[in-house]
Amino acid sequence: MSDPISQEQLARRVEAIEWFHRIELPGGVVTPGKIDPSPRLPGLRLPDDLSGRTLLDIGAWDGFFSFAMEARGAKVTAMDSFCWSGEGWGSKAGFDCAREALGSKARSVEMEVLDLSPEKLGTFDIVLFLNVLYHMRHPALAIERVASVTGELLVLETHTDLLDVSDPAIALYDEGELWQDETSYCGPNLPALDLMLRNAGFARIEVIGETPVHRRMARALLHERLHGIPRARSMQQGWVVIHASR
Numbered sequence: 275m276s277d278p279i280s281q282e283q284l285a286r287r288v289e290a291i292e293w294f295h296r297i298e299l300p301g302g303v304v305t306p307g308k309i310d311p312s313p314r315l316p317g318l319r320l321p322d323d324l325s326g327r328t329l330l331d332i333g334a335w336d337g338f339f340s341f342a343m344e345a346r347g348a349k350v351t352a353m354d355s356f357c358w359s360g361e362g363w364g365s366k367a368g369f370d371c372a373r374e375a376l377g378s379k380a381r382s383v384e385m386e387v388l389d390l391s392p393e394k395l396g397t398f399d400i401v402l403f404l405n406v407l408y409h410m411r412h413p414a415l416a417i418e419r420v421a422s423v424t425g426e427l428l429v430l431e432t433h434t435d436l437l438d439v440s441d442p443a444i445a446l447y448d449e450g451e452l453w454q455d456e457t458s459y460c461g462p463n464l465p466a467l468d469l470m471l472r473n474a475g476f477a478r479i480e481v482i483g484e485t486p487v488h489r490r491m492a493r494a495l496l497h498e499r500l501h502g503i504p505r506a507r508s509m510q511q512g513w514v515v516i517h518a519s520r
């Protein structure tokens with residue numbers, strides 16, 4: 275068995291990686307992630323004790339949510355493809371480093387969302403599908419695949435658009451149109467999310483978090499000032515967290 279990594283070695287390894295998630299590692303080492311996901315954790319409304327539950331984290335990237343759920347007792351499988359393949363914005367180096375440093379037993383699987391199936395991966399009590407849907411060219415199909423591996427509860431977090439449209443509608447983005455990110459393809463509104471989830475077999479769909487109007491307004495004003503995007507356009511966009519079960 276290899277010797278445990280020293281704090282200094284860990285700090286050096288962390289420094290050499292480009293991180294997306296800020297993750298607190300042992301010995302006071304903190305990964306310099308582009309985002310700190312910890313404020314989003316309570317908004318997922320998951321129990322503090324997940325002992326004995328199986329959980330799939332789709333689009334895990336550096337694994338903040340995988341490790342946070344493992345700390346609650348869940349048996350975790352982390353899955354990603356775009357970033358882990360090295361073709362995306364990052365790599366799997368952050369996940370592997372944090373997994374080792376935390377002594378995690380999380381399983382990792384490199385797989386495309388559209389390749390998900392119970393035959394290939396089994397099913398999971400809880401599935402996290404956080405901030406991946408808007409990267410999908412085929413959102414309804416992606417939700418169907420995700421549903422196929424969801425045993426009890428799907429936690430879906432995504433960017434939304436067309437919030438002033440009352441019928442189901444999905445905004446489609448040209449390359450780089452949304453946040454100058456060429457991998458952001460779609461922004462569904464809430465009726466579209468509801469319909470896609472129901473069509474995928476979920477009977478109980480609960481919106482548990484949404485961007486409040488005052489935050490949308492503040493962001494819209496900022497985007498108008500910084501990027502010249504008309505405020506009425508940005509006001510149609512937001513964020514949502516949904517619990518879906520059968």
Ligand SMILES: C[S@@+](CC[C@H](N)C(=O)[O-])C[C@H]1O[C@@H](n2cnc3c(N)ncnc32)[C@H](O)[C@@H]1O
Nearest residue numbers: 333335354355356357385386387404405406409
């Ligand atoms: C915006 S990041 C979200 C990371 C994390 N779930 C979170 O909420 O902080 C999107 C993640 O989805 C992954 N992803 C994008 N397209 C994917 C696909 N077709 N199959 C699997 N993962 C994908 C990316 O590699 C990336 O890790």
